[in-house]
Amino acid sequence: MERFADETDVVVVGGGPAGLAAAIRLKQLAEAGGKELRVCVVEKAAEIGGHILSGACIDPVALNELIPDWKEKGAPLNTPVTKDKFSYLTRSSRIPIPILPDVDEANVGSIYGDSGMPMYNHGNYVVRLGHLVRWLGEQAESLGVELYPGYAASEVLYHDDGSIKGIATNDVGIDKTGAPKDTFERGMELHAKCTVFSEGCHGHLAKQLFTRLQLREKCEPQTYGIGLKEIWEIRQDKHHPGTVEHTIGWPL
């Protein structure tokens, strides 16, 4: 069965912070230059922000550049960090460790050479990243970005000369054995002048491109850490919005 194909200027794969920021910036630049630019974002989650689980403490430096009036526009950055605590835990006690303040206030919390990093979070915000991404999606849409949640890019398409032609989305309505169900629908092709891969770490299309285009040749191997998110219910009197606690030691 043939796939339906559509043409666009830019297709962005992945509607996370990176993909949406790219889409927003492109539309801002097009608007400033008086140019028509069609930008489409495909996102595999059923809704924008749906796969973004990180409860994060973020530095708003990039947001300040991208959408300087984010406060007026209602960005969900509601809890500024007011206090950082750093401790070494033993089974039965807590040993406080001092946090040195950042020398360079303009570069708060950055990994680039500040003495307090990354434990000094003043100027940062405690957010639910999924909410921020949903809000970024709304900003993107208001600029005319076309968002397609519920569509995973499953294949990179190439021109005859090997350059990237775009992506194809996955077929849907397939049963466990790989056979089509009544609800089967062929994926569609999105051809673009420029394709942006912003699938997050370990993106499966990006990994194919690493190999095909030797993108990681002469690069240091990528390193990864495992992040765990736990949501705790705590007593009201222990709840201090804006407090960030860092601990090492027990129980690890």
Ligand SMILES: Cc1cc2nc3c(=O)[nH]c(=O)nc-3n(C[C@H](O)[C@H](O)[C@H](O)COP(=O)(O)OP(=O)(O)OC[C@H]3O[C@@H](n4cnc5c(N)ncnc54)[C@H](O)[C@@H]3O)c2cc1C
């Ligand atoms: C537990 C945890 C805690 C964290 N805490 C912090 C913190 O405190 N502060 C901080 O600054 N950062 C934190 N981070 C890191 C932060 O979440 C990431 O740096 C950020 O989300 C990266 O953005 P991204 O857009 O590159 O990728 P992602 O956020 O991973 O977004 C990628 C998007 O692409 C979609 N996608 C992937 N593949 C496809 C495909 N083939 N087709 C269509 N869509 C696709 C995904 O569904 C997702 O929506 C944390 C991360 C985790 C996991």
